[in-house]
Amino acid sequence: xxxxxxxxxxxxxxxxxxxxxxxxxxxxxxxxxxxxxxxxxxxxxxxxxxxxxxxxxxxxxxxxxxxxxxxxxxxxxxxxxxxxxxxxxxxxxxxxxxxxxxxxxxxxxxxxxxxxxxxxxxxxxxxxxxxxxxxxxxxxxxxxxxxxxxxxxxxxxxxxxxxxxxxxxxxxxxxxxxxxxxxxxxxxxxxxxxxxxxxxxxxxxxxxxxxxxxxxxxxxxxxxxxxxxxxxxxxxxxxxxxxxxxxxxxxxxxxxxxxxxxxxxxxxxxxxxxxxxxxxxxxxxxxxxxxxxxxxxxxxxxxxxxxxxxxxxxxxxxxxxxxxxxxxxxxxxx
Numbered sequence: 001x002x003x004x005x006x007x008x009x010x011x012x013x014x015x016x017x018x019x020x021x022x023x024x025x026x027x028x029x030x031x032x033x034x035x036x037x038x039x040x041x042x043x044x045x046x047x048x049x050x051x052x053x054x055x056x057x058x059x060x061x062x063x064x065x066x067x068x069x070x071x072x073x074x075x076x077x078x079x080x081x082x083x084x085x086x087x088x089x090x091x092x093x094x095x096x097x098x099x100x101x102x103x104x105x106x107x108x109x110x111x112x113x114x115x116x117x118x119x120x121x122x123x124x125x126x127x128x129x130x131x132x133x134x135x136x137x138x139x140x141x142x143x144x145x146x147x148x149x150x151x152x153x154x155x156x157x158x159x160x161x162x163x164x165x166x167x168x169x170x171x172x173x174x175x176x177x178x179x180x181x182x183x184x185x186x187x188x189x190x191x192x193x194x195x196x197x198x199x200x201x202x203x204x205x206x207x208x209x210x211x212x213x214x215x216x217x218x219x220x221x222x223x224x225x226x227x228x229x230x231x232x233x234x235x236x237x238x239x240x241x242x243x244x245x246x247x248x249x250x251x252x253x254x255x256x257x258x259x260x261x262x263x264x265x266x267x268x269x270x271x272x273x274x275x276x277x278x279x280x281x282x283x284x285x286x287x288x289x290x291x292x293x294x295x296x297x298x299x300x301x302x303x304x305x306x307x308x309x310x311x312x313x314x315x316x317x318x319x320x321x322x323x324x325x326x327x328x329x330x331x332x333x334x
Contacts, residue, residue, distance in 0.1 A: 022177065029294050029302070030154045033148065037140065041114065053085075059085070074123070080124065104154070105149065105153050115143075133288075139291070141185075143178035192246075196245075196249075196250070201260075209240065210240045246269065254296055259298075262296070266296045269289070270290050273293070
């Protein structure tokens with residue numbers, strides 16, 4: 001019996017390793033991740049465009065001398081190489097162009113260029129960041145090892161055609177791609193799980209009042225429309241406990257074989273961060289986390305979701321009163 005278990009385990013490991021090296025996984029999620037990370041970078045560049053010289057310029061409130069004296073790795077940021085205002089403007093606008101190109105096209109070259117420039121502007125002034133940059137740096141680093149332009153890019157069909165020709169032939173590139181994807185998903189799970197465990201240490205999260213205090217601690221313009229809801233106990237308490245449960249159980253829910261559970265988990269996490277935007281105002285952070293959520297679903301999950309939406313749309317079309325008239329034109333003449 002033990003011998004059979006060993007043989008089954010060896011066969012399962014061999015099949016897993018073979019699948020790891022013959023097909024690149026989560027191509028749809030990687031493409032969505034690319035687009036949303038690029039959108040978050042554009043929001044970061046453009047939201048403070050008018051104040052760029054004050055925030056990141058060589059003579060801003062955190063000037064080039066203070067930057068070089070207080071940031072250990074200042075030389076890894078192109079903004080610290082010179083105190084020229086002309087170079088600053090050139091690099092800043094090059095970063096915007098690189099973010100647009102990365103969002104639209106993808107590819108390793110554009111990923112590397114965008115990653116270096118966004119790292120440079122993040123490092124130049126850490127006082128204006130909202131901590132979403134920490135995850136985006138890790139994801140961009142691993143994104144260099146993956147194929148992130150197989151969908152939603154100008155040459156997506158050509159890229160998929162090249163990948164389909166190499167199916168059933170083990171390649172190092174496929175293995176590296178899948179390992180990088182696994183590490184990115186693992187990192188996202190660690191972020192959620194540790195965030196949930198950390199919340200358990202706070203009294204307000206254990207008492208179910210954390211959402212109320214979080215919402216009222218960050219007064220943003222959209223809050224005036226939602227403050228009555230945020231002050232209702234039967235809304236804030238369930239949201240507080242649901243957030244903790246979702247984050248702590250996130251790795252387990254994501255590892256299930258049931259596509260519905262995985263989809264519901266990813267959608268719940270994305271909905272949570274969509275709600276953060278009007279309640280707390282952390283748009284860039286929310287975009288980064290939603291981008292990470294897109295990577296959690298497999299390609300088969302996205303295809304199954306698209307098929308389900310098509311069935312629902314066809315079913316709604318059959319139930320509409322005009323659908324019967326289209327199938328029976330004579331009804332319109334009566």
